Amino acid sequence: DAGVTQSPTHLIKTRGQQVTLRCSPISGHKSVSWYQQVLGQGPQFIFQYYEKEERGRGNFPDRFSARQFPNYSSELNVNALLLGDSALYLCASSLAGVNSYEQYFGPGTRLTVT
């Protein structure tokens, strides 16, 4: 079975631009979470979506937004990019059922803002 997939793999953008990152969860998983990982740090939680509804949001500015589609895939949008947004963006999927909290990460999208 395919794992979590993300696209694109790498992306270079200029300050002020907007970017959209995409994620497809493991088949059967209904929850998608987004994380930002900068070099030398652990991933930081941005959003969780479950059944197309936002279930959690981390401490990120409103420039960050996301949505989940009926097929459970998800998009993360970042507007007005700053140099500090350069990071590895990770998508994780989970069953999110009772007693099922394990999350599985995709390969990530490495975003460079110049």
Added chain:
Amino acid sequence: QKEVEQNSGPLSVPEGAIASLNCTYSDRGSQSFFWYRQYSGKSPELIMFIYSNGDKEDGRFTAQLNKASQYVSLLIRDSQPSDSATYLCAVIGYGGSQGNLIFGKGTKLSVKP
């Protein structure tokens, strides 16, 4: 503010030895604990999870949880050079979103042949 603390290392062990990685957390209500392995330039890979006090074994890996002392550890037996990676500890807080994993900064493990 919930926090997860790990020694950043690097932790260096000889091949065949036991590597011991430790993690402490601040939220006494935390219920679920995870260990991820992350190779340089790659994404984190879930290797162990533990929800109850005590030990949980999976192959060469053992996770240990002590909720009273608020620490969780990972033991890697018969360490191999391929185990060289950064190990991330993560927790989910009680009452929080199931998606809200809180990570430590990770411990870099180096296994010397």
